[in-house]
Amino acid sequence: MIFRPEILSIKDQRMQPFIDPVEIRDLITKTNSEPHHVRDVIAKSMDKQRLTMKETAVLINANDPELITEIKEGARKLKEKVYGQRIVLFAPLYIGNLCTNNCAYCGFKADNLVVKRITLSREELIKQVTSLEDVGQKRLILVYGEHPKYDARFIADTVKTVYSVKSGRGEIRRVNINAAPQDIDGFRVIKEAGIGTYQIFQETYHEETYRKVHLGGIKKDFNWRLTALDRAQEAGIDDVGIGALFGLYDWRFEVLGLLRHTNHFEAVYQVGPHTISFPRLQYASELNIDKSHLVSDDEFTRLVAILRLAVPYTGLILTAREPAFIRDEIMQYGVSQIDGGTNIEMGGYARMKQGEVQDIDFEQFQINDNRSLDEIMVELIDHGFIPSFCTACYRLGRTGEHFMEFSVPGFIKRYCQPNALMTLAEYLEDYAPPETKKKGYHLIRKKLGEMPDDKFKTLLQEKLQRIKEGQRDIYF
Ligand code: SAM
Numbered sequence: 159m160i161f162r163p164e165i166l167s168i169k170d171q172r173m174q175p176f177i178d179p180v181e182i183r184d185l186i187t188k189t190n191s192e193p194h195h196v197r198d199v200i201a202k203s204m205d206k207q208r209l210t211m212k213e214t215a216v217l218i219n220a221n222d223p224e225l226i227t228e229i230k231e232g233a234r235k236l237k238e239k240v241y242g243q244r245i246v247l248f249a250p251l252y253i254g255n256l257c258t259n260n261c262a263y264c265g266f267k268a269d270n271l272v273v274k275r276i277t278l279s280r281e282e283l284i285k286q287v288t289s290l291e292d293v294g295q296k297r298l299i300l301v302y303g304e305h306p307k308y309d310a311r312f313i314a315d316t317v318k319t320v321y322s323v324k325s326g327r328g329e330i331r332r333v334n335i336n337a338a339p340q341d342i343d344g345f346r347v348i349k350e351a352g353i354g355t356y357q358i359f360q361e362t363y364h365e366e367t368y369r370k371v372h373l374g375g376i377k378k379d380f381n382w383r384l385t386a387l388d389r390a391q392e393a394g395i396d397d398v399g400i401g402a403l404f405g406l407y408d409w410r411f412e413v414l415g416l417l418r419h420t421n422h423f424e425a426v427y428q429v430g431p432h433t434i435s436f437p438r439l440q441y442a443s444e445l446n447i448d449k450s451h452l453v454s455d456d457e458f459t460r461l462v463a464i465l466r467l468a469v470p471y472t473g474l475i476l477t478a479r480e481p482a483f484i485r486d487e488i489m490q491y492g493v494s495q496i497d498g499g500t501n502i503e504m505g506g507y508a509r510m511k512q513g514e515v516q517d518i519d520f521e522q523f524q525i526n527d528n529r530s531l532d533e534i535m536v537e538l539i540d541h542g543f544i545p546s547f548c549t550a551c552y553r554l555g556r557t558g559e560h561f562m563e564f565s566v567p568g569f570i571k572r573y574c575q576p577n578a579l580m581t582l583a584e585y586l587e588d589y590a591p592p593e594t595k596k597k598g599y600h601l602i603r604k605k606l607g608e609m610p611d612d613k614f615k616t617l618l619q620e621k622l623q624r625i626k627e628g629q630r631d632i633y634f
């Protein structure tokens with residue numbers, strides 16, 4: 159199908175495919191990246207302005223090492239200027255790996271007879287959530303294969319079970335979802351369970367490649383997946399996450415595909431995606447793909463910096479697929495969320511607690527950052543970041559929080575940062591070993607010292623005192 163936005167009204171574009179491969183290919187092959195163009199585009203982004211696809215293509219085509227350094231420097235500055243020091247932490251939890259699709263890159267594909275198939279029972283799910291709460295997790299993303307057993311009702315039930323688990327002072331306060339596309343009624347059922355973000359990755363925006371790597375099952379249908387989050391919007395889920403699996407096709411095409419997807423949402427629903435994810439292809443059991451588009455570390459760090467500059471208002475999620483040294487670099491470019499203490503083995507969190515070793519035949523793919531949540535907390539604190547488990551906006555119905563962070567003057571200083579410090583204090587009181595506790599409170603004192611507004615500082619100190627005395631779940 160040829161995409162013709164110029165002949166479709168905004169209303170007609172709802173739930174319509176929106177990727178034109180010729181448009182994207184032309185942008186890549188015909189955009190000039192003279193140094194002064196590149197610098198003009200970086201300067202525009204420093205003003206927190208959204209970049210067009212053409213401007214993003216200027217950054218994509220900048221191959222001179224000096225310009226690439228300037229792009230990364232720009233992303234770093236934008237992060238400092240706009241984002242503050244918070245990094246939100248979450249953990250993925252695999253609910254079931256039955257799958258009727260045959261995605262060539264995934265260990266859970268139907269044709270993989272080696273992988274052990276498991277669907278967590280209610281009791282097993284409770285055990286996993288308890289293990290996660292016992293180390294201090296507050297935000298989860300539940301992950302499912304695509305299978306008739308995992309219908310909307312099943313997903314909604316698992317979400318409700320997760321919210322119901324309370325271990326000690328622990329609780330899960332926000333459940334996000336990464337599962338198969340639903341129809342509108344299915345999305346409605348899942349929304350009613352009280353989810354945060356619904357994530358669906360397009361994997362590749364290049365339809366020809368998409369057909370080559372999706373060899374069976376419903377997922378073969380490129381447009382059903384492309385329009386999935388439109389159906390979520392129609393069902394009232396306006397908090398959605400998009401993503402591309404880097405390594406399947408030309409990374410430049412995927413970056414522009416993600417931007418086109420963002421433009422589509424902004425034009426049609428007046429709200430962009432909450433988050434963009436950029437998983438990079440990892441080794442998986444029975445992996446079977448063309449390796450010519452694998453993305454190098456240099457290309458990967460560069461593409462994340464370009465995304466930061468292109469969409470200053472969109473959250474960027476970085477996962478434990480990446481090794482610690484890549485995570486450390488990319489975090490400086492304005493990543494807003496990372497996972498910590500991750501185990502993607504089916505049933506892995508409870509097994510990890512019992513000290514069992516990991517097994518690739520239980521996993522969708524291999525991860526490269528096996529650090530515990532506490533190790534990640536220490537690493538963040540040592541680098542001056544404020545680890546945050548905050549869920550205040552979601553719980554107070556302040557939807558579009560990402561938008562508010564930027565559009566409401568002082569929102570980050572007044573809400574996000576103090577709330578991050580309070581969730582950090584909860585972690586320090588309930589889960590941290592003595593050394594982390596010492597470092598964490600040192601950071602909290604430092605941040606309090608930097609606050610100019612005495613009245614507000616006193617208010618925050620009072621709340622922190624209440625946390626020390628045992629009160630939980632306090633926020634601005
Ligand atoms: N089954 C659902 C689906 O395909 O959308 C839900 C989640 S799938 C388990 C989560 C994501 O993992 C996929 O969308 C894909 O981007 C990513 N993934 C799959 N295989 C991977 C691999 N070998 N390396 C890195 N990421 C991978």
Ligand code: SF4
Nearest residue numbers: 257259261264267303
């Ligand atoms: Fe199934 Fe998702 Fe893996 Fe594809 S990526 S095989 S749909 S679990």
